[in-house]
Amino acid sequence: MIFLFAINPVSGGKAKTDWETGIQNHFANSPHRAELFYLDGKTDKITFPRKLNELKPDRVVAVGGDGTIKFVAEQLLGTGLPLGVLPAGSANGMARELGIPPDVEGSLNVLTNGVLKSTDLISVNDKICLHLADIGLNAQLVRHYQQNNLRGKLGYLRGVINVLQKRRLLRVDINRGEDCIPRAAFMIVLANARMYGTGAVINPDGDPFDGQFEVVIFRRLSFWEILKLFWLYKPFDPKKIEILPATSVTIETHRRAFFQIDGEYEGQVMKLKADIQPGALTLIVPGEA
Structure with missing residues (x-):
């Protein structure tokens, strides 16, 4: 499978070096492939959908906090693509709700060994x-x-x-x-x-x-x-x-x-x-x- 990681470099006010290294190490000897995409907070609504169309990943992963997850989820609506979460933000409420481990290796293991589950959303003022x-x-x-x-x-x-x-x-x-x-x-x-x-x-x-x-x-x-x-x-x-x-x-x-x-x-x-x-x-x- 191809995993596309959408990384928010400023989420939580911390660099994502540990997460990037963890992703690379985790997939080094894996049959799966990891692609990293860095969000900039300015052009993402144009560049991220373009990346999705070009790469055609099997799974997409949000690396950041609740705001990052929300943005990536919006781009995946209607595509059927599963969304994974690496809790790398200052607020990781959704990751806690889902029982995703807070550490790098633990949350990466969920991506390859976890299960897919249909999840509700609330539409609020569109x-x-x-x-x-x-x-x-x-x-x-x-x-x-x-x-x-x-x-x-x-x-x-x-x-x-x-x-x-x-x-x-x-x-x-x-x-x-x-x-x-x-x-x-x-x-x-x-x-x-x-x-x-x-x-x-x-x-x-x-x-x-x-x-x-x-x-x-x-x-x-x-x-x-x-x-x-x-x-x-x-x-x-x-x-x-x-x-x-x-x-x-x-x-x-x-x-x-x-x-x-x-x-x-x-x-x-x-x-x-x-x-x-x-x-x-x-x-x-x-x-x-």
Whole structure:
């Protein structure tokens, strides 16, 4: 088989030398072939599809964090090509969800010895979400984090404190078709999985293979609870959240709200339209997953 590795050189703020060396060593005595493609963040939407057409790989692998996985997945929709993941980013939430080992050799072994599994996506305002999308406090934190180019746990804590001082309650109407629910919340998450890339669990029963997603409503957020969730990565108190299963939902806000998908800030919105796309993407996962 031909494996095409899409490498994000700046994902996680670290060089990918160890990953590149690991890929080369892993395939040195293998019947399979590895091709490396470096993303530049500027021309990828043109050059990466061109590379796919020229090489015609059997499997494609995203080397980076959740943002890199999302970009590569978008290019593979409708092709039937399986997507593998090497968790080389600062946020590797999807890799954690799939049970992919964090080390180089362990994750490479999954690519050649793992199994193929059809995975759900969420279509949110005509964009795809593999993992988690949200409006409110976390999206505001993502915006602050990206605008100020913060790094590391200390940078994240600074971002949490800054955003916490500016937090505002959202008033929303949540329509799942059969009901319309008014709510007041600091944050609302559309969850195709269980946890954020940091490891903070916000949707304990989430499953990207079950044909549905969850609407997670954070009704209360104290300073300590935010630190526990976003900095210490502890599970949130289930008594202070509400979880609604859905296959389709429309969320309308009474004022513009910060919005993010899979760790990428998408601007401010007053309406979200989300639908599940069952089995839309084929992933390479560990055999025991």
